[in-house]
């Protein structure tokens with residue numbers, strides 16, 4: 001129970017970071033009880049397939065992703081539970097897409113959808129920007145400046161080039 005509460009706490013914290021909306025916590029809880037297919041970017045409800053996915057890794061959330069899932073290449077060492085949160089609140093939200101933009105429906109491990117491999121290379125590119133390029137720019141305001149998917153994508157598949 002304690003563990004469940006702390007997991008809920010973390011999810012609410014992620015929601016808070018994403019939306020700056022404290023009521024997101026109660027909305028999230030209600031959404032878990034009554035799953036619904038809608039994909040409002042404001043308060044993403046938990047669709048049944050996410051609930052099923054989380055159920056399928058129950059008790060293994062803290063194990064490295066490669067020990068829990070079948071086809072992990074770039075996210076080795078990431079706790080399995082966190083991988084799901086990254087998929088939901090990182091990858092999907094930052095590009096403004098559904099899981100099926102990168103995944104074949106019903107087979108998370110499949111690499112048939114080319115966007116999945118693109119996403120892997122995007123992840124490597126992002127890591128390289130952070131670890132090698134950004135880190136070496138002097139006199140930046142942040143001690144540890146970082147970019148992530150949202151920095152470029154901002155909710156869109158194709159990043160903008162100009163302010164219109």
Ligand code: HEC
Nearest residue numbers: 069070071072073074075087088091099102108109119120
């Ligand atoms: C922008 C592309 C993208 C989106 C959108 C995306 N994923 Fe992923 N997903 C990936 C990539 C890339 C991997 C493989 C990571 C690796 O190789 O370490 C992955 C791996 C996974 C895995 C592990 C599968 C296995 O057995 O190896 C699961 C489960 C998963 N995603 C679920 C989801 C869910 C649920 C969503 C929607 C909420 C989602 N993904 C949205 C790109 C995406």
Ligand code: HEC
Nearest residue numbers: 091115118119122123126147148149151152153157158159
């Ligand atoms: C430095 C900017 C930048 C960052 C950071 C970045 N991307 Fe991209 N991404 C792009 C650009 C540019 C394109 C190409 C868009 C086009 O086709 O013109 C792209 C395209 C994609 C595509 C193909 C989408 C499609 O349907 O055509 C996927 C998937 C993707 N990015 C995922 C990610 C993920 C996941 C992350 C974070 C791990 C990420 N990107 C981080 C700039 C970025």
